[in-house]
Amino acid sequence: MFMRLVLIALFSITICVVSDATAENAKKRIIASTTQIADFARQIAGDRMEVRSILAPGADPHTYQPTPDDVQLVLEADLCLENGLHLEGKNWMGTLAKDAGKPLVTATDGISPLTIDSKGEKVADPHAWFSLKNAAVYVNNITRACIQLDPAAEEEFKARAVLYLQQLRVLDAWIKNQVNRIPINRRILVTTHDAFNYFCTEYKFNANNNYLSIAPVGWSTGAEVGGGMTPERRRMVVDSISSSGAPAIFVETSVNPKQIREIAKETNVRIGGELYSDSMGEENTAGETYIGMMRENVLLIVNALQ
Known part of the structure; x- marks a missing residue:
């Protein structure tokens, strides 16, 4: 009887230790509104975090209607990322994050948007990622968000950001060279x-x-x-x-x-x-x-x- 109680106690301790280790090692989860923002986040987070996009390839963010699966995805998130500037029609990403009580970072914060005329009204153009300079702003905003979410990996995130920003500079120079052929x-x-x-x-x-x-x-x-x-x-x-x-x-x-x-x-x-x-x-x-x-x-x- 005594040995049985000892074994039960040891088994319970093992379960607690495993559960604590699993919780400690579980990856943080980032949910992005668009595929572009999800890719930026993956470049910075690497394998340290799980990154998911609500929009699938080919989807239109302006007219997208969130599904119950999206609601569940955001409920399981540690951080949400949106483009902002009204790209997500009717603010669907902001609404999902608010309803789930999750922190939301707007990747376009700090960008000076182009404005276009719509029926006599000036509105900000949300497609800011098509400028490589703006893409760098997205990356810097996401890097700061990742650091805040996981401060222990700050140097790792910064190192990835340095490399990726250099790749964006090379891409910008390459685009200019290609376009000059036209x-x-x-x-x-x-x-x-x-x-x-x-x-x-x-x-x-x-x-x-x-x-x-x-x-x-x-x-x-x-x-x-x-x-x-x-x-x-x-x-x-x-x-x-x-x-x-x-x-x-x-x-x-x-x-x-x-x-x-x-x-x-x-x-x-x-x-x-x-x-x-x-x-x-x-x-x-x-x-x-x-x-x-x-x-x-x-x-x-x-x-x-x-």
Whole structure:
């Protein structure tokens, strides 16, 4: 009887020790709203944390409707990351984090956003990651958030950030070199919706449109501010294509291509390919990371326009 009690006590102690060790070694969990932000977080966190994205590749953050699975995912999070600037239509990421009582970091904090005119109202353009300088701001914000979540790994996070920021600088120089292969008069970027303002401004596309996107649909494809296509906007795009002699126009992975295909047919301009815009590519594709997404977009644009 005595030995039985000893064994039970030892077994109970073992369970407690294992449980404590498991809890101590459990990875922190970061839940990001978009695929781009999730990739930035993975570059910084490495294998030290688990990073998940609510949006799947090809999903549209402007019109996304959270599911019960998303609610559960956020309930299990230690930290939530959002883009902000109204990218997440109707503030769905902020609402999920608030309802779950989870800390939320806005990755665009500190960025000076471009503004666009929507029905006479100036609104901030949320697609800030298409500028490599802004991408660095995302990374720095996420690095600080990771350090706050796991202070013991501060030097590890900072070291990853230094390397990744250097990769972004190299990417920026490479993009400029590639874009310079396109004659100035052929640097006309027409896409489905206003996702490429930062890209056009940074790399000098659409000079006749103040280096902003030429697109039939506003930056939100839903009922948010700036959303939808008006007859005036469609006419502006058709006129821009006709007067500029654009060699090609582009569809996007996260937006229905019907409208841009109709415009291509109407203006007798070919479709240059499909660009990654509001989300990255599927797993095991060339565009599954931010750097891969940017690289593939640039190669597609250059090949179609030069």
